Amino acid sequence: MRSVPPWARVYVACVVVGALLCCVRLPDVYVSWDVVALLAALYAGGEGLRRRRPAGRDAVGHRVTGHRVAEGLGTFFPVLLAGAFLLPPPAAALLPLPGALLARVERRPRRLRRVWRTAQLAVGVWAASSAHGALGGPQAVVAHDFPYALLPAGAGVLAFCAALTVLDGGILATAERVPVRVAWRGLFLRSLAPVAVHGLAGLMMAVLWRSPYGPVAAFLVLLPMYVSCWVFAQYHRERAAHQATIRALVQAVDIKDGYTRGHSERVGQASVMIARELGMDDEQVEVLRFAGILHDVGKLGVPTRLLRKDGPLTPQERRIIELHPEYGHEMVRGIGFLGEARSAILHHHERLDGTGYPYGLAGSQIPEPARVVAVADAFDAMTSTRCYSRARPVATAVEELERCAGAQFDPRMVNALIRALDHHGWHPAVTADTPEGAGAGPVPKVGAETGG
């Protein structure tokens, strides 16, 4: 845990003061306290339900996936937005209080995070309610004035989203020390679509609440939203499990091959860097990550004795080792989502001049993913320590790649890698390096025993 910078504390204090200012006019407005109590309880209940999820798996998921699941976009934004559409701003700002103060916070410092989250949501709901009220939303909701009611609701959603984004960027800049330039980048657009959908559900709730059917009908709106979030959590769990499985698989390969740990994962990362630089879309990038990770999976089928042999290989032994791309392709043939990237596993040892294996393809006959992975593989092979060679510095590796571009590697991929290295540097983060990462236990046996 890092210490919290003083500026972050000051910033949170400012937001808390802002949240208090939002509620200051509370005595001046007419508030139906039963609505406030019901909605606040509903929100708190939702947060409580969220808390009951198995924590262990989630935590693993976070560690494994490496990026935080958007926890904030929980089930119960519809409740907050419905409250913003039903109540005057100062009262609406009270809604997140119990829920956010009771919510489960995984990372320390817990108290500060809770206070921050509460204040942020209070300001957000206040902003949404103010924007909604300014356009005459409450009357439209009571009168079921459609489609006009969509306009204030849309304004409310925009205000909510904008408030959360602005505050989020601030905390990123102060607490996480993200450069101010990039702190706000993409935050708004990323959260707008889900918040808008939640806003529609909130509007539906508000309308039904004010209808003759009353709050009971409004609760029904939450059920699909809740199930949807539950399924979403399941999805993340399953995805994390899937990634852990793939990781364990390739660690077995790395160990068998006598590589330093994490070679496969680093090849995945370098492939991602190249793919991003080439401007591929997110889905292709993700597929290439897996293709890079799995590129050597066929080595599971090659006897460890050959992979680890000191000294020169006989031509026959070499032929056996050179079967590994085909073995790998055979293994991953059934994995549908890899799609075109499966060719990367089959062809990552092809050379541009046609002297590679297994098929001796040349130039543009080699599929694009394979050309990406070939460069990434060579780069990591040079920059990491092997049993037979010391790691070389990145600059030397780049020179070597440039020398081989044209004959062995596609110059386009080499240049993309060089550009990416210029922009982002080379900071391979590999989960296997962490002590609790998978791979410490029995998998070594796979290599050790077969190695004999």
Place this chain on the structure above:
Amino acid sequence: MSEYAGHLSYGTHGAYGVCGRRPGPARPVLLCVHGAAAVLACGSLGVTLWHGIDDRGTALAFGVLVAVGELARWSGEREAAPLGAAAALAYALLGESAGRAAQHGVAQTVAVVTAASLLGSVPHIALGHGRACDHLARRVLTVGFAALCFQPLHDDVPLAATRPGPYCAVLAMALLAVTVLCDAVLAAALARARTRWPFGPLLRDELRATRGIGSVVCASGAVMSLAVGVVGLWALPVFSLPLLLTQLSFRRYAAVRATYRQTIASLARATEIAGCTPAGHAHRVAALSRAVGRELGLTEPELTVLEYAALMHDIGQLSLLDPVPSGATASLDAEQQRRIALLGGAVVRQTGVDAEVAVVVERQADPYREQPVSARIVRVVNAYEEMTRDAGPGGPLAALEKLRLATARDYQPEVVESLARVLAHGGATDGYGPNARSEAGHGWVTHG
């Protein structure tokens, strides 16, 4: 029904026709359900055509929504079109629209939903996806049921006359809950008729699924009908978007599960590639184990654990110094078998797959009285598969006989008998066991 779903990923779902899975004796339940649905649909269409359509705007809006929901349906999941189902039920329960009493009767409801569902299914049928008949029959019958139940309530109890209140919401929800439960029974009965799997576990699986997507359909249907009653047709697009989000989450979850399954299947191939086991062994054991597990009445989650364990049961051999001759572990001595099992369990634990799977893999070589039921199945099926591999035409019978002789300690008699029944069923029709099992088997083999 997710039995079919699971195996879609192996690329066989186009192999079956739109309706019946394969020629066979016509089953009375199937005939009854399809006949009733057809009569109801045709009758409603006839009556509606005769009388004309009331409330054309509302009918059109709901029809479009049902058709869109049907279009957005993904093949293979339990409730394949939650949006369409919710819209259809909402139309059945629609008492009023923007404050005016709705005019459409039961016949029109069924007619509109039938027409829209058919329209939305056209692309799916054209692409050869899925089995539209059962789905449509269930849709027509459930909507007819809901509309029939609601109509008298709506006409006699003065819901429309007096001011509507919260009890309407409760009533709508309760009615839809009953409808969805009936639908689950219907689905289980249809699945039973198609596959001859035991009814109990099928119903249990259907009901378990009802907790998730069924409650979504219920609540959404109720909300849609109430909201249209309050604000008119604008409620439909407003509420459809959140519902589409739900549908999207379900779909992504299904997709990631399918991917995970494929990855595990690939992992299972590692032993084959490494030359430890013959090609396709793990997949055949998985398919047959699943069949036996289904026959013994295991539930869907248990079947998943069983299948994963069966796929990875030989993974311990990767850790062996010398490969076992043609991977035939069943002929090794007990101590050796247990060692391989323990190594396999350790590897499985490492992969982050469910710990239950690791337990099954670890215990596969123990005497059956100490094993969990999944491990018993894997042990019997693995032994059977290894014995029949090169045994020629008389092999299966001889293998079953050998298994029966070893039921004192190694193999559970009930599991062996279940295997015999599965094989007998399958022998009468095709390959392994009834239907999806063979579907699974073929699916595996196409990649093998």
